[in-house]
Amino acid sequence: MEQIRNQLRAIKSLAGPFPSFHVEEASERPYELFLEWLGGAIEHGVHEPHAMTLSTIDHDGTPDARVLILKDVDERGWYFASSLESRKGQQIACNPGVALTFYWPGLGRQIRIRGKAVSMAEELSAQDFLNRGAVARAIALIGKQSAILDKREDFEEAFEQQMNRISQTPDVVAPSWTLYRVEAQEVEFWQGNEERKHKRLRYRLDGEKWIKNLLWA
Numbered sequence: 001m002e003q004i005r006n007q008l009r010a011i012k013s014l015a016g017p018f019p020s021f022h023v024e025e026a027s028e029r030p031y032e033l034f035l036e037w038l039g040g041a042i043e044h045g046v047h048e049p050h051a052m053t054l055s056t057i058d059h060d061g062t063p064d065a066r067v068l069i070l071k072d073v074d075e076r077g078w079y080f081a082s083s084l085e086s087r088k089g090q091q092i093a094c095n096p097g098v099a100l101t102f103y104w105p106g107l108g109r110q111i112r113i114r115g116k117a118v119s120m121a122e123e124l125s126a127q128d129f130l131n132r133g134a135v136a137r138a139i140a141l142i143g144k145q146s147a148i149l150d151k152r153e154d155f156e157e158a159f160e161q162q163m164n165r166i167s168q169t170p171d172v173v174a175p176s177w178t179l180y181r182v183e184a185q186e187v188e189f190w191q192g193n194e195e196r197k198h199k200r201l202r203y204r205l206d207g208e209k210w211i212k213n214l215l216w217a
């Protein structure tokens with residue numbers, strides 16, 4: 001126990017150097033600043049900059065979280081895709097309130113988004129599905145995401161069946177595959193600083209207008 005405690009304490013966090021964050025020049029709308037920061041992360045070579053944590057709430061109020069891939073961003077929100085039947089799908093159906101979290105260590109940047117997840121039209125979900133590789137499509141076609149798997153062989157068998165199905169009908173779509181959009185109410189940009197003088201800028205939606213505030217670190 002003491003060993004792991006000491007090892008943890010010896011690991012440096014937020015060592016920098018990090019980019020500066022000119023909060024006074026920040027865009028009026030958070031998705032524009034998000035695109036700017038995402039572009040910076042891609043340019044900087046951040047590993048999987050499109051990986052984000054999606055937090056949801058269970059029917060009894062217990063939180064849950066997992067990592068997903070960001071599929072798109074526009075002025076209306078942040079997009080991800082998953083199965084409607086999965087645990088997260090059921091949680092969202094019961095309570096659409098969600099949060100997204102990005103962390104890009106090399107840049108000392110964290111972005112937190114709070115809002116509600118809205119499922120997109122069937123055609124858009126189908127389009128997203130058909131853009132996935134054959135293996136990912138076969139797995140989604142099995143359609144049991146988050147259900148209990150009795151034994152690994154059951155998966156292999158179901159997988160083979162769905163791969164055959166795809167080769168016979170390449171445009172088959174998993175009916176449960178859903179593209180969701182997270183419509184934000186609040187977006188916070190956090191810029192770490194080597195001297196621990198971190199900067200936080202929060203956008204909150206007030207009617208149609210985004211209100212910006214600095215937050216204490």
Ligand SMILES: Cc1cc2nc3c(=O)[nH]c(=O)nc-3n(C[C@H](O)[C@H](O)[C@H](O)COP(=O)(O)O)c2cc1C
Pocket residue numbers: 048051064065066067068069070080081082083086087088089145146
């Ligand atoms: C880097 C990474 C990317 C992932 N991307 C997705 C994704 O885009 N969609 C998805 O359904 N699951 C994705 N997963 C798997 C999820 O983390 C999770 O295991 C799965 O969706 C089941 O979650 P649930 O039981 O909470 O519904 C990803 C996992 C990792 C580590």
